[in-house]
Amino acid sequence: MSGEIAEGPAAVLAWNRALLGEEEIAEAVDALRSGWLTTGPKTARFEAGVRELTGAEDAFAVNSCTAALHLALLAGGVGAGDEVITPSLTFCAIANVIARVGATPVLVDVLPDQLNLDPAAVAAAVSGRTRAIVAMHYGGHPCEMDELREIADQHGLLLIEDAAHAIGAQYRGRPVGSLGDLAAFSFYANKNITTGEGGMLVGRADLVRSARLLGRHGLSRVAWQRHGDRGPADYDVLEAGLKYNMSDVLAAVGVHQLKRLPEFLARRGVIAARYSQELAGLPGLWLPGTAADVRHAWHLYPVQVSPGRAGMDRDALAEALAAAGIATSIHFTPIHRLARYRDLADPAVMPHTERAADRLLSLPCYPAMTDDDVSRVIAAIRQAWGEPAP
Ligand SMILES: Cc1ncc(COP(=O)(O)O)c(C=O)c1O
The missing domain is CATH 3.40.640.10 (Type I PLP-dependent aspartate aminotransferase-like (Major domain))
Incomplete structure (x- = not known):
């Protein structure tokens, strides 16, 4: 089963899709x-x-x-x-x-x-x-x-x-x-x-x-x-x-x-491992890691784009992926940037949040994706860097 949803002539790879049996x-x-x-x-x-x-x-x-x-x-x-x-x-x-x-x-x-x-x-x-x-x-x-x-x-x-x-x-x-x-x-x-x-x-x-x-x-x-x-x-x-x-x-x-949770977690882990291996080394592309003493549930695979080194910003990468028919998402607009909560915190005291908020992009990462879907995401990202698919 694929994570693709039919939307007009080009099938779009959804950012997420549930796997129900x-x-x-x-x-x-x-x-x-x-x-x-x-x-x-x-x-x-x-x-x-x-x-x-x-x-x-x-x-x-x-x-x-x-x-x-x-x-x-x-x-x-x-x-x-x-x-x-x-x-x-x-x-x-x-x-x-x-x-x-x-x-x-x-x-x-x-x-x-x-x-x-x-x-x-x-x-x-x-x-x-x-x-x-x-x-x-x-x-x-x-x-x-x-x-x-x-x-x-x-x-x-x-x-x-x-x-x-x-x-x-x-x-x-x-x-x-x-x-x-x-x-x-x-x-x-x-x-x-x-x-x-x-x-x-x-x-x-x-x-x-x-x-x-x-x-x-x-x-x-x-x-x-x-x-x-x-x-x-x-x-x-x-x-x-x-x-x-x-x-x-x-x-x-x-x-x-x-x-089915064990099966789902295993599949998420495999997809995340492929991203981490096949996207490694692209300049200015930060990939998420895992602390030694945890088991990650890989609900998200959030990359960060550092505009200075990557030669593009997060939004440009999202647009390039959208043009290739790949949906992405952003997690999250920090609470202190939302209208209701804007007065609550000084952004200056949250440097890591501020930096991540401008750079984060969540790639599709879910068990309904096929290996080909994962390859497609990897190829589109590498192409944005002018690199061939691995
Ligand atoms: C971190 C976090 N907490 C809470 C929620 C709220 O979940 P629900 O939609 O089940 O109320 C979400 C939803 O995406 C979330 O990402």
């Missing part, structure tokens, strides 16, 4: 036929699978990673007047939920090699109002979690993993999702495993229990219990809750995507 489809149809469409037995299976993968104490399947992050803050007691430290080089979801609970995002710089939170910058940003650190595993490369844990413990802070990119990744032999007090996964359409829309909050049992209550209207008993084997629909409302739970129709897809 007959098992996912059959299980989703089974959910539809069962008549039980909301959270139920298939969601429970999906939660058990992610719990097993991560070794987390508990797991709550929700309808997005954004919902999981929101619940993580609420369950952790983060609220008005608090500060939450997070990288600026990330997706807007975390900044939005921090602001939405009345707290302030404190945006800090990343390490230049892995583009993850710089622990020294985190330590320097801790104040008397800091309540939590949210570490985002950029592109699927785990953060320096031991150092972040030390800072969190020293100041009594909650440590949350934004693991949207990183299901299946490992840090020093330990799975992502087991490294913080809580972790949030995304199963959005372009993620390493997908349910179309979806997410999961995993972590400490006490916190996930609170999150589950908050994510289901604050109800003392949920629909599955009320209408399942357990008898009549009596319930009470214990908290001013939200409605974030996952549907069994989507969990059905997730159960089988999760089974």
Whole structure:
């Protein structure tokens, strides 16, 4: 199967495309036929699978990673007047939920090699109002979690993993999702495993229990219990809750995507290794590396173009690839460059983020790509440098 989508005469290689099989489809149809469409037995299976993968104490399947992050803050007691430290080089979801609970995002710089939170910058940003650190595993490369844990413990802070990119990744032999007090996964359409829309909050049992209550209207008993084997629909409302739970129709897809995660990760690793080998040495083209003690999930393969040495900038490379029918993407416009958050940070104190933001380009890297698709990307990039295909 190829990552190509037919678009007019020239087939465009999409930046991302999900790989779904007959098992996912059959299980989703089974959910539809069962008549039980909301959270139920298939969601429970999906939660058990992610719990097993991560070794987390508990797991709550929700309808997005954004919902999981929101619940993580609420369950952790983060609220008005608090500060939450997070990288600026990330997706807007975390900044939005921090602001939405009345707290302030404190945006800090990343390490230049892995583009993850710089622990020294985190330590320097801790104040008397800091309540939590949210570490985002950029592109699927785990953060320096031991150092972040030390800072969190020293100041009594909650440590949350934004693991949207990183299901299946490992840090020093330990799975992502087991490294913080809580972790949030995304199963959005372009993620390493997908349910179309979806997410999961995993972590400490006490916190996930609170999150589950908050994510289901604050109800003392949920629909599955009320209408399942357990008898009549009596319930009470214990908290001013939200409605974030996952549907069994989507969990059905997730159960089988999760089974295929090892295969998906292996394929992502092979594609990344080919890029790293066959694009090495092009002047001014920075390629992502992997720390010795991690297992990368390769959600992204982000290159950086240094205009001085490459003789072109990132946008010119993106245009050259688009002309060759290859889609790319950018991760991310840093939070401090977004209108809502522009006042929050001085760009001068984030040199690595600033530099990366102007240079980053995410290449297609996903299991639905064929070897020929990968060769095509490599050839187009080498051609932009005036080099033959390897
Ligand atoms: C780092 C990061 N966190 C959170 C999210 C939000 O995920 P979702 O769309 O499942 O809410 C994304 C989405 O792309 C992301 O990249």
